[in-house]
Amino acid sequence: MELELVNAMAQVAPILEAMTEEAAAELAEGYALAAAAIAVGLAALGSGYAERGIGAAAVGAIAEDRDMFVPGIVLTVLPETLVIFAIVVIFLV
Amino acid sequence: MSAGASNPEFVNARVRSRRASLFSEEEYRKLVRMGPSGIARFMEETEYEREINRLGTRFSGVDLIEYALNRNLAKHFDDLLDWSEGRLYDLIARYLRKFDVWNVKTVIRGIYTDATPEEISTDLVRAGELDDATLDRLIEADSVEEVVELLSGTVFGDPLEAAYEAYETTGMLVPLENALDRAFYELLLEDLGRPTEGPEALYVEFLQAEIDFRNARNALRIARSGADLDPVEFYIEGGVLFTESELSRLVGDYDALIEHVADNGRYGARLSTALDRLREAESLIQFEHAVDAALLEYADTLSSVYPVSVSGVLSYVLAKEREVENIRAIARGKEVGLSEAEIEEELVIT
Numbered sequence: 001m002e003l004e005l006v007n008a009m010a011q012v013a014p015i016l017e018a019m020t021e022e023a024a025a026e027l028a029e030g031y032a033l034a035a036a037a038i039a040v041g042l043a044a045l046g047s048g049y050a051e052r053g054i055g056a057a058a059v060g061a062i063a064e065d066r067d068m069f070v071p072g073i074v075l076t077v078l079p080e081t082l083v084i085f086a087i088v089v090i091f092l093v
Numbered sequence: 094m095s096a097g098a099s100n101p102e103f104v105n106a107r108v109r110s111r112r113a114s115l116f117s118e119e120e121y122r123k124l125v126r127m128g129p130s131g132i133a134r135f136m137e138e139t140e141y142e143r144e145i146n147r148l149g150t151r152f153s154g155v156d157l158i159e160y161a162l163n164r165n166l167a168k169h170f171d172d173l174l175d176w177s178e179g180r181l182y183d184l185i186a187r188y189l190r191k192f193d194v195w196n197v198k199t200v201i202r203g204i205y206t207d208a209t210p211e212e213i214s215t216d217l218v219r220a221g222e223l224d225d226a227t228l229d230r231l232i233e234a235d236s237v238e239e240v241v242e243l244l245s246g247t248v249f250g251d252p253l254e255a256a257y258e259a260y261e262t263t264g265m266l267v268p269l270e271n272a273l274d275r276a277f278y279e280l281l282l283e284d285l286g287r288p289t290e291g292p293e294a295l296y297v298e299f300l301q302a303e304i305d306f307r308n309a310r311n312a313l314r315i316a317r318s319g320a321d322l323d324p325v326e327f328y329i330e331g332g333v334l335f336t337e338s339e340l341s342r343l344v345g346d347y348d349a350l351i352e353h354v355a356d357n358g359r360y361g362a363r364l365s366t367a368l369d370r371l372r373e374a375e376s377l378i379q380f381e382h383a384v385d386a387a388l389l390e391y392a393d394t395l396s397s398v399y400p401v402s403v404s405g406v407l408s409y410v411l412a413k414e415r416e417v418e419n420i421r422a423i424a425r426g427k428e429v430g431l432s433e434a435e436i437e438e439e440l441v442i443t
Contacts, residue, residue, distance in 0.1 A: 053102045053401070060106030060176075 032093040043086030050079035099179035101401045107176060108409045111169065114140060115416050118442050124423050125433050125440075129154045132424050133161075141165050158424045162417045163218050167192075169413060170220035173406060184296060184403040186222050187281055188410065190248070193221030194273045197249060200231045201240055205266055223247065237269070252276040271326065278304060282331045292402030295395045299407060302360070302391055305334035306384045309354055312340055316347045317377055334360065348372075363387050378439075385441045389415060415441055 058072030116124075116139075124132055136158065137145045144161035152160055170189055177185050196217050203213035210232045217228060227243070234240045237260065241253045249272075256272035281300050288294040311327045312335070328337050334357055335343070343350040355361045355368050364387055368380075392408035419440045426436040 056100055056102040057106040057401075060103040061110060064107050064110035 036090050036093045039089050040083065040086045043082045047079035047082040050082075051076055054079070099181035100177065101181055101403070101405075104173070104176050104181060105401050105405045108173070108406050112409045112412060115412055116420070121419060121423070121440060121442060124420065125436050127427075129158065129424055129427055132420070132427070133157050136161065136420075144168075155424045155428045159421060160215055162421055163216075166413060166417050167218050167220040170410065173410070174222070177406075181403055181406075184293075185406055185410075188300075188407065189221050190277055190280065191221070192218050193223050193247075193249070194277045196221060196223065196228060197231070197240070197244065197273055198270055200228075200234070201237055201266060201269055203232075204234060204237055204240065248280055249273060249276050275329065278307075278329045278331060292399040292404060295399060296403050296407070299392060299395055299404070301332050302388060304329050304332035305360065306388060308332055308335050308340060310381060310384060312344050312350055313377060313380065316344050316350055360387070363391070382439075382441050385415065389441070 055076045058068070058076045061068040062072050124135060127135060130153075133145060133149075133154070136142075141161050144164040145157065148157055148160050148164070170192065173185055174182065174189065196219070199216050200213055202208075203216070213232050214229075217232075219225060219228060223231075227247075231240055231243055234243060238257070241250075241257050244250050244253055252272040252275065253269060256268040259268035260266065281304075282297065285293065285297055288297060308329055315327070323341075325337055325341050328335070328340050330337075334354065339353070343353055351368055351372060354364065361368075364383060366383065389408075389411050392404070392411050396404040396408040398404070419442070422439040423436055426439060431439075
C-alpha cells in the first residue's frame, strides 16, 4: 500500500514541477506587461506635464504673433517623443 | 490677493515678445533728429499707431505724444494684470500699484489747484489696480476729503486718513503724498518675508534694490540742495543699503554718502562709473540716469536667472517705462530747443 503511494508520487512529482514552472513563467510575463503599462503611463504623464507649460507659452507667443503658430506646435508636441519611446518598451517585453 | 495656480509661462511668452518690439538704440537716434510732429508721425507707424490715431484729432505736437505714450503704457500694463493669475498676479499688481499712487497724487494735486476733471483725466495713467470706475469717481470729487473717503476701502485708505489731519492743519499736500509713497513701498515687501532661494528671493532682492536706490537718490538730493529737511521723513524701510540712523548721519556729509554707496558689496561695482562721475561733482541727473540704467540691467540679469518667473515681467515693465520716458524726453527736449547732444544725455539706453 505504502509502496504504491510512493510510486504514484514519484510519477506525479515531475508533472507537478513542470506545472509550477509554467505558472511561474506566466506570472512573470504578467508582471512584465504590467510594468510596461506603468512605464508608458508614467511617460505619458510626464510629457503631459511638460506640454502644459510649453503649450501655455506657445499660445502666448501665437497671440502676439501669428507666425509663431508652426514653431509653437512643433515645440508643444516635442515632449510627445517621451511616450513614443515608452511604447517601444511594450514591444521589447 | 487672488488664489489659484499662476501662469508664468503664458505671461512670459507674451511679455518677451512685446519686449522685443521696444525701440532700439538706432530708433532713438532717428527720433532725436526729428521734430515733435515727425516723432508723432514716426510713432504712428509703430506700436503707438492706435493711440496716435485716436488722440490725433484732439491734441497735437508734444501733448499728443505725451498722451499717446501714457495711454499705450496703461494699455500694456493693464494687459499684464489681465493675463496673469494667482500668485503671479499678486506679485505684478504689487509693483504696478505705483501707478495707483501716481493717479491718486495727480487727482489730489488737481483738486488742490482747481483743475477741471477733463484736465486731470488726461494726466492719469490707467495702469494700476484701481479700476476705471473708481478713478472716474475720484476725478469728479470736489474736495481732497472726498478723495480720501472714496479710497477708504483700498490699501491706501488708512494711511491717507492718518495723513489727512496733518494736511488739514498745514494746508500742504506733502503729508498726503508721503503717506501714499510709504503705503506703496510698505506693501511691496509685505508678507513676502525673506525667501533665500528661488524666483521670489530675486523678486525681493530687486525690490530692495529699488528701495535702496530711491533712498540713495533722496539722500543725494537733500544733500545737494542743502535744504533743511529731515531725511528720516523720506526714509523708506525695507532696503539693505541704509538704516534710518545711517541715512540721517550721511545726509550731512556728501562725500561720506558717496563712499557709503561705493563700499556696498551689492551695488558698489555696478554703480562705480556713475559714482566716479558724481565724485567729480557732475550733475545729479547723470547719477540718477545711471541708477535707472543699473536697475534696468539688474532686472534683466534676474530675468535670465529664472526665465519663467515674475522677473521677466518686471524687466519688461521697467524697460517699457524707460522707453516712454525716453520718447517723452526727446519730444520735450525738441520742444524747448535742446541740441541733439543734450537730448542724448537725457536718454537712458541699455
